[in-house]
Amino acid sequence: MKKFNIFFDIEKEEKWLNSMLQEGWECNRINPLGFYTFKKNSDTEKIIRLDFQKKLNKKARENYILMHEEFGWHAINPTSINGTYYWLKPKDGHDELFSDNHSHIAKYKRLMKSIGFSAMMSLAFLIILYTSYDYPLFYDVKGAYLTPGLWDKEGTSFVFAFLFETPFALMRFLIPWLFIFMSLFYGLTYLRYRKALQQLS
Numbered sequence: 277m278k279k280f281n282i283f284f285d286i287e288k289e290e291k292w293l294n295s296m297l298q299e300g301w302e303c304n305r306i307n308p309l310g311f312y313t314f315k316k317n318s319d320t321e322k323i324i325r326l327d328f329q330k331k332l333n334k335k336a337r338e339n340y341i342l343m344h345e346e347f348g349w350h351a352i353n354p355t356s357i358n359g360t361y362y363w364l365k366p367k368d369g370h371d372e373l374f375s376d377n378h379s380h381i382a383k384y385k386r387l388m389k390s391i392g393f394s395a396m397m398s399l400a401f402l403i404i405l406y407t408s409y410d411y412p413l414f415y416d417v418k419g420a421y422l423t424p425g426l427w428d429k430e431g432t433s434f435v436f437a438f439l440f441e442t443p444f445a446l447m448r449f450l451i452p453w454l455f456i457f458m459s460l461f462y463g464l465t466y467l468r469y470r471k472a473l474q475q476l477s
Contacts, residue, residue: 277301277314284461285468286360286387290326293362297322302364306357323371324352327361328387344373359390377476384473388466395462402455420445 279296283289293303293312298320305313332340341351344363347370352362363373374380421427423441426434 277316279312279314280310281312282310284391284458285465286326286328289360290324293324293326297324303352303362306353306362308357319366321367322364323367325349325363325371325373327363327373328359328383328390329356329361330359330386330390332356349373359386381473381476384469384476388469388473391462391466391469395459395466398455398459398462402452402459405452405455417445417449420449422448 281289281292283292296303296314297317300316300318300320301314302317302319302322303312303324304315307313329340337355340361341354344351348365348368349363350365352364365371374383418427421438421441422445423437426437426441429437
């Protein structure tokens with residue numbers, strides 16, 4: 277079974293994957309585009325944990341994977357998905373990836389750095405879009421139609437020109453809103469990670 281999902285928060289993603297596991301669906305592959313592949317498994321006494329790492333070179337990645345495998349963890353994907361590693365193991369009472377407070381703190385710092393960068397990039401693209409057009413992107417759908425003389429056309433000529441331009445107009449209108457929502461979600465996730473970090477500290 278395949279499912280599509282998009283997460284801005286790896287802890288929410290982890291919770292979702294474990295809920296699927298409890299329903300008898302074990303994730304065995306994750307696609308960078310947001311497609312998750314599940315296989316039916318009646319053994320629900322397993323746990324999935326997610327970790328985020330900065331870019332690791334080949335040797336560091338091998339050592340990282342080997343270290344977790346020694347404690348019984350199995351990497352669902354052999355490589356990370358945008359820095360996220362997915363780990364699976366049978367429940368045995370030692371079901372956390374990190375055994376000490378320092379490791380938890382380091383994880384949240386890595387997450388905050390990554391999500392903060394994503395938020396800044398979304399804002400930068402938003403500013404670029406806002407300054408690149410002469411119409412008010414955020415509230416004027418009609419202004420997103422750039423075909424010269426479109427609104428002066430009549431009859432069939434107008435219908436064909438309108439239908440042809442509509443997909444491009446919607447793209448121009450919706451893309452800025454997409455970056456607004458992305459910036460918002462990234463920002464809220466950053467604040468949540470920050471709060472968790474403060475509680476650990």
